Amino acid sequence: DGTLNRDDLAKTIQIAVRMLDNVIDINFYPTIPAENSNKRHRPIGLGLMGWQDALHLAKIPFDSEKMVRFADETMEFIAFHAYTASSMLAKERGAYSTFKGSKWDRGLMPLDTLELLEKERGVTVDVGRESKMPWDELRQKIKKYGMRNSNVLSIAPTATISNILGTSACIEPDYRHIYSKSNLSGEFISITPLLVEALKKAKIWNKELLEDIKYNKGEIDTIDAIPEDIKNQFRTAFKVDPIIMIKATAHRQKWIDQAQSFNLFLDKPDEKMLSKIYLQAWKMG
Numbered sequence: 190d191g192t193l194n195r196d197d198l199a200k201t202i203q204i205a206v207r208m209l210d211n212v213i214d215i216n217f218y219p220t221i222p223a224e225n226s227n228k229r230h231r232p233i234g235l236g237l238m239g240w241q242d243a244l245h246l247a248k249i250p251f252d253s254e255k256m257v258r259f260a261d262e263t264m265e266f267i268a269f270h271a272y273t274a275s276s277m278l279a280k281e282r283g284a285y286s287t288f289k290g291s292k293w294d295r296g297l298m299p300l301d302t303l304e305l306l307e308k309e310r311g312v313t314v315d316v317g318r319e320s321k322m323p324w325d326e327l328r329q330k331i332k333k334y335g336m337r338n339s340n341v342l343s344i345a346p347t348a349t350i351s352n353i354l355g356t357s358a359c360i361e362p363d364y365r366h367i368y369s370k371s372n373l374s375g376e377f378i379s380i381t382p383l384l385v386e387a388l389k390k391a392k393i394w395n396k397e398l399l400e401d402i403k404y405n406k407g408e409i410d411t412i413d414a415i416p417e418d419i420k421n422q423f424r425t426a427f428k429v430d431p432i433i434m435i436k437a438t439a440h441r442q443k444w445i446d447q448a449q450s451f452n453l454f455l456d457k458p459d460e461k462m463l464s465k466i467y468l469q470a471w472k473m474g
Contacts, residue, residue: 191247193263199270202235206274209233210282210337231285234343234447235271238350241357245383250421251362252429254436260360261440262321268299268342268444269322275337276330284335293336296328299446306474314474316439344441344449352377360441361452362426362434365407384409384423391416426454431466439473 213231218224241251243263249255279285288294292302303314344360349372351358358364366381388394393414401412408425409415431453438451453466 193243193247193266195266198266202267202270203274203277205235206233206271206338206341207278209235210275210278229286230339231337232340233275233338234345235267235341236343236345236347236359237267238347238354238359239356240360241362242383245387245422248422250424252421252424252433254433257433257436257440260437261317261319264441264444265320265322268446269324269327271341272298272336272446273327273330275341276327276334278337280334282337285337285339287339288335291336291339293331293339296332298324298328300324300443303443303474315472316443316474318443340447342445343447344445344451346450352379355382359450360438362429362454363423364426364454366409366423366425367402367407381423384419387419387423388415391419426452427456429454431455431462432469435466435469435473439470442474 210231210233213227213233216227218227240260244251244256244259247259249259279288300318300320303316303318307314347359348370352370363381363384364379366384367378369376369378371377385394388398398412398414401414402409405411408428409423410420410428434451434453438449442449455462
């Protein structure tokens with residue numbers, strides 16, 4: 190209904206963390222050091238995909254401050270439940286062997302490390318610190334049971350598996366609305382099904398419009414027949430403000446214990462914009 194199904198998401202995260210933890214024990218390891226390292230530290234990397242689809246379903250344009258807030262709140266929710274799931278697995282199966290002395294053991298959550306970064310740099314990290322989840326309760330659980338995994342979250346690229354599942358890739362905007370891509374399995378045509386749905390709902394979807402979108406190489410911003418609200422909602426990667434994308438990434442990162450695979454798309458090479466982008470990313474940690 191345009192809002193996040195939090196119960197369903199929490200349940201999915203718990204199952205996914207358990208599955209990823211199981212992989213450590215049943216995996217094939219090509220070298221003994223890799224096996225030893227994995228079994229000692231038990232790192233996993235729960236990611237996400239379908240971010241752009243979620244924004245379309247919630248009617249939130251990618252190029253908006255509302256998207257930044259949604260990224261912040263959603264990632265906090267995912268992080269809280271992922272770390273809780275790892276702590277509950279530690280209760281059931283035991284903590285990873287090098288837990289003692291880790292940031293988890295010292296009661297530090299990823300959000301707390303922003304303060305450490307500020308002290309190290311001597312300048313403020315320009316990101317809000319508001320939180321909505323009961324982090325103190327989780328700290329107590331971790332203190333009591335430990336963590337099953339040294340690392341838990343990592344936003345990885347999901348280009349191929351997103352295609353297989355018919356959803357948008359990783360945390361990225363729609364690349365283009367119609368394009369072809371190649372990999373070892375052959376060539377594939379990729380489309381944005383939710384755009385087609387929106388155009389059908391507006392009663393303007395037809396063969397001519399499809400040809401127009403093809404002619405414009407999957408871009409829709411110059412097609413007069415498409416209403417402005419649909420153009421705004423379905424802005425492609427090359428039309429989204431990169432600074433907004435950095436803001437969303439920075440607000441996500443404060444909840445994540447590892448990293449994010451994150452691309453920026455520039456219509457034209459521009460040294461001034463590149464300089465601004467890198468400085469903004471650094472300022473926001």
